Amino acid sequence: MAGSARRRRWWLLLERHRRRLREVGVRVFGAAMVVGPMFLMAMAAPSGGSALARSVEYALSSAPSSGCAVRAGNDPGARYGGVRIPAADRVPVVSADHPSLTAARHRALRVAAGRDGASSASCSARFVWPLADPRVISGFDPPERPWLAGHRGVDLAAESGDELVAPADGVVSFTGKVGGKDVVSIRHGFLTSTFEPAVSGLDHGAVLRQGERFALVDGVSDHCGETCVHWGVKRADGGYVDPAAQTRHRRLFLKRAP
Numbered sequence: 001m002a003g004s005a006r007r008r009r010w011w012l013l014l015e016r017h018r019r020r021l022r023e024v025g026v027r028v029f030g031a032a033m034v035v036g037p038m039f040l041m042a043m044a045a046p047s048g049g050s051a052l053a054r055s056v057e058y059a060l061s062s063a064p065s066s067g068c069a070v071r072a073g074n075d076p077g078a079r080y081g082g083v084r085i086p087a088a089d090r091v092p093v094v095s096a097d098h099p100s101l102t103a104a105r106h107r108a109l110r111v112a113a114g115r116d117g118a119s120s121a122s123c124s125a126r127f128v129w130p131l132a133d134p135r136v137i138s139g140f141d142p143p144e145r146p147w148l149a150g151h152r153g154v155d156l157a158a159e160s161g162d163e164l165v166a167p168a169d170g171v172v173s174f175t176g177k178v179g180g181k182d183v184v185s186i187r188h189g190f191l192t193s194t195f196e197p198a199v200s201g202l203d204h205g206a207v208l209r210q211g212e213r214f215a216l217v218d219g220v221s222d223h224c225g226e227t228c229v230h231w232g233v234k235r236a237d238g239g240y241v242d243p244a245a246q247t248r249h250r251r252l253f254l255k256r257a258p
C-alpha cells in the first residue's frame with residue numbers, strides 16, 4: 001500500500017510538471033506566431049521603417065496649418081522672400097517618395113508638398129503683424145513656472161492712435177478694462193491675442209478677417225506707458241506662445257529619398 005501511494009504521488013507530480021510544460025509551450029508558440037511575422041516584416045522593410053512612419057506622423061501633425069512644403073535636396077529653400085528661415089522653423093521630414101509609406105501618407109505628403117496643384121505662392125505665415133511698422137522693443141521671455149514673473153508676449157513700438165489690425169481670422173472675445181488697463185482680445189480658435197493698451201468700438205463676438213482694423217493703440221496701461229503696445233498670444237490650455245514666431249514664414253522640408 002505504501003509503495004502504491006508513493007507511486008501515485010510521483011505520478012501526480014510528473015503530471016503536474018507535464019501540464020506546466022504544455023502551458024509554457026503554448027505561450028511560447030503563441031508569442032512566436034505574433035513576433036515572428038513582425039520580425040520578418042521588419043527585416044524585409046527598408047531601414048528605419050517604423051521610425052519613418054512615426055516621423056511622418058509627427059511632422060504632419062506638427063506642421064503649421066498655414067505653412068507649405070517644398071522638397072529640399074541641399075536645403076535650397078533656406079531663404080524665403082529674401083529672408084533666411086531659422087533652422088528652428090524648418091521641419092525636416094522624410095521624402096514622400098519613400099517606399100515604406102502607405103498610400104494615405106503618400107497622399108498627405110503630396111498635398112503638403114504642393115504636388116496636387118497647391119502653389120508655392122500660398123506659403124504664408126500663420127499671423128501678420130498687428131502694426132503697419134512693427135518694431136519689437138521687448139521680446140518674448142516666458143517664466144520657467146506659470147506663477148513666476150516673465151514677459152508673456154512682445155512689446156511693439158507704437159504711439160497713441162496707431163491702428164491695430166487682426167493678426168489672423170477670429171472673433172472679438174473681450175474689450176474693456178482689466179485691472180484698470182484697456183485691453184482688447186481676439187480669439188483665433190486655439191489661440192487668443194491680447195493687446196494693451198487698446199480700445200475698440202467693436203462688440204463682443206464681432207467677426208474679423210486677417211488684416212482687418214479692429215482697434216487703436218490708446219487708453220491706460222502701466223506696461224510701457226505710451227511708447228508701445230503689448231501683444232500676447234495665449235493657448236487654450238493656459239500656456240503662452242511667442243507672437244513674433246507666429247509671424248514668420250514656415251516651410252515643411254522633405255528630404256530626398258536615398
